[in-house]
Amino acid sequence: MSYDVLPVRRLFFFVSFILIGMLVTPWINADQIPKYQTENLVEGLNDPYAFVFLPDGDILLTEKTGKLRIIRDGVLLSQPVNGLPEMFIDGKYCGLFDVVLHPRFEENHYIYLSFTFGRKDANATRVARARYVDGRLDDVTTVFTGFPLKDTINGPAGHLTFLPDETLLITVGDGFRYREKAQDLESMLGKVVRITDDGKIPLNNPFINKAGDRSPVWTYGHRISLGILYDPVTNTIYEHENGPKGGDELNILKPGKNYGWPIATYGVDYSGAYVSPFQDYPNTEKPIVDWTPSIAPAGITQCRGCLWSEWEGDLFIGMLAGQHVRRVRVDNGVATHQEVLFKEMGERIRNVQFGPDGALYVMIESIGNSRVIRIEPLS
Amino acid sequence: MMKIEVTSIQILRLVLGFMISVTVAYITASITQSLFVLDGLKGVGADISTSVYLQTIWHDIYGLSWGGYTSYGRNILLAFAVAMPVASLVCHFMKMPKSLIFPLAGSVAMATLLFVVKVNYFYNMDFYAGTRSYFGYLSQLFAGALGGLTFTLITRKSS
Numbered sequence: 179m180s181y182d183v184l185p186v187r188r189l190f191f192f193v194s195f196i197l198i199g200m201l202v203t204p205w206i207n208a209d210q211i212p213k214y215q216t217e218n219l220v221e222g223l224n225d226p227y228a229f230v231f232l233p234d235g236d237i238l239l240t241e242k243t244g245k246l247r248i249i250r251d252g253v254l255l256s257q258p259v260n261g262l263p264e265m266f267i268d269g270k271y272c273g274l275f276d277v278v279l280h281p282r283f284e285e286n287h288y289i290y291l292s293f294t295f296g297r298k299d300a301n302a303t304r305v306a307r308a309r310y311v312d313g314r315l316d317d318v319t320t321v322f323t324g325f326p327l328k329d330t331i332n333g334p335a336g337h338l339t340f341l342p343d344e345t346l347l348i349t350v351g352d353g354f355r356y357r358e359k360a361q362d363l364e365s366m367l368g369k370v371v372r373i374t375d376d377g378k379i380p381l382n383n384p385f386i387n388k389a390g391d392r393s394p395v396w397t398y399g400h401r402i403s404l405g406i407l408y409d410p411v412t413n414t415i416y417e418h419e420n421g422p423k424g425g426d427e428l429n430i431l432k433p434g435k436n437y438g439w440p441i442a443t444y445g446v447d448y449s450g451a452y453v454s455p456f457q458d459y460p461n462t463e464k465p466i467v468d469w470t471p472s473i474a475p476a477g478i479t480q481c482r483g484c485l486w487s488e489w490e491g492d493l494f495i496g497m498l499a500g501q502h503v504r505r506v507r508v509d510n511g512v513a514t515h516q517e518v519l520f521k522e523m524g525e526r527i528r529n530v531q532f533g534p535d536g537a538l539y540v541m542i543e544s545i546g547n548s549r550v551i552r553i554e555p556l557s
Numbered sequence: 558m559m560k561i562e563v564t565s566i567q568i569l570r571l572v573l574g575f576m577i578s579v580t581v582a583y584i585t586a587s588i589t590q591s592l593f594v595l596d597g598l599k600g601v602g603a604d605i606s607t608s609v610y611l612q613t614i615w616h617d618i619y620g621l622s623w624g625g626y627t628s629y630g631r632n633i634l635l636a637f638a639v640a641m642p643v644a645s646l647v648c649h650f651m652k653m654p655k656s657l658i659f660p661l662a663g664s665v666a667m668a669t670l671l672f673v674v675k676v677n678y679f680y681n682m683d684f685y686a687g688t689r690s691y692f693g694y695l696s697q698l699f700a701g702a703l704g705g706l707t708f709t710l711i712t713r714k715s716s
Contacts, residue, residue: 361601450620
């Protein structure tokens with residue numbers, strides 16, 4: 179008797195499962211329908227990297243090829259900004275990176291640019307300050323140059339954010355071949371450094387170097403950080419960095435702390451071998467989010483008064499390999515929620531910024547079709 | 558009948574010799590790669606116990622064998638598949654000692670492999686981190702030589 183009943187019961191469960199699935203699937207799909215609308219702000223960009231909104235409504239946009247472009251009234255001006263400092267451009271990793279405004283830009287018109295300086299066999303991350311007036315740069319001054327010079331082109335990083343005391347944080351990559359230098363406080367490779375707005379070393383920086391001088395190093399043990407952000411509401415500094423094969427991280431930075439690379443990492447080398455056998459290690463800080471496998475975070479912004487009120491305070495991180503924007507909610511230093519957004523676009527996201535209008539501006543890196551799009555919720 | 562039997566043994570010895578020599582080269586290369594990586598970590602203050610050494614070596618022997626075009630195991634196999642027959646021809650036609658040419662061929666195979674992976678797949682960067690230093694690189698050539706020597710010893714005719 180039992181032989182007769184069992185198949186019927188199985189069939190019943192199978193059919194029920196299918197029916198429930200058919201009922202639930204439209205509901206899931208309905209929830210996934212993008213509740214936003216996009217428009218291309220500008221197209222035809224050449225290796226874009228970062229952008230910043232000016233108080234007058236213009237947007238300054240960097241291209242890694244060494245150009246600083248202006249977007250005015252939704253139009254990319256053909257004439258790039260003149261007067262840029264000399265930089266090393268290799269067509270792959272090195273060139274012009276980030277651009278940020280001085281906190282008192284409206285008063286002093288200072289912008290800060292990060293880029294690679296030097297040549298193929300001797301280069302470093304450099305930051306210059308310049309006065310931006312009438313579409314050109316004047317009074318260009320170098321405020322930071324990484325040391326020692328390296329003979330690799332990979333992983334220069336060079337992302338910038340200002341703190342409330344008008345000191346500037348700069349991410350400097352580990353130089354790829356020199357990953358152990360991330361643990362060497364005498365080297366600037368694999369560090370977040372902190373300088374004053376005119377390039378001096380703040381007296382309250384956490385380290386003293388071997389010569390007995392105050393060091394620019396603020397935190398160490400980083401790999402390649404393509405995003406750093408200061409949240410004024412919670413007084414928190416967020417930094418994300420790219421692991422090799424796995425081990426992408428979102429960190430909360432605190433001065434003087436060691437973030438582990440390459441001693442502690444969740445990633446393994448591209449070859450499949452260990453970078454390190456340790457995923458965590460004494461006296462190193464663990465990330466608040468680990469992304470394994472890698473999705474290559476690039477660019478970070480935060481919803482503060484953005485058009486999505488339900489996302490107030492959340493972080494938005496562009497993903498190159500992951501081809502989406504990752505929303506991360508952090509409560510009291512703990513990442514409590516993550517959401518994959520705009521995956522359906524299927525594009526490599528190079529950078530993200532919330533604009534003054536509260537919309538999300540997404541920089542898309544695509545061969546022959548790099549652009550910035552504006553995203554706002556459907557009303 | 559006797560001739561066929563001898564040929565079969567020779568082929569078996571060649572195949573076996575080739576597989577064992579690739580295995581020796583791969584395992585030596587993998588272990589030395591791991592040791593140089595761990596040495597780098599020790600140099601910046603990491604405390605590496607014997608068990609961590611062993612765990613890393615074991616992990617990397619497995620880890621380096623996978624990865625498509627960049628699998629170290631696969632690449633050593635391909636490099637030796639070219640190097641050993643070429644070395645055989647060199648020995649045959651130039652009457653040079655096998656005990657010299659096969660280890661040399663193993664080293665050249667490793668050097669070529671590292672160069673090709675570096676240039677073709679990794680933007681001119683050292684793909685296998687243990688080869689970043691001069692001695693780390695030499696250790697990989699040594700692994701190739703050891704593989705070549707193994708091939709010579711296994712395939713030599715018994716007197």
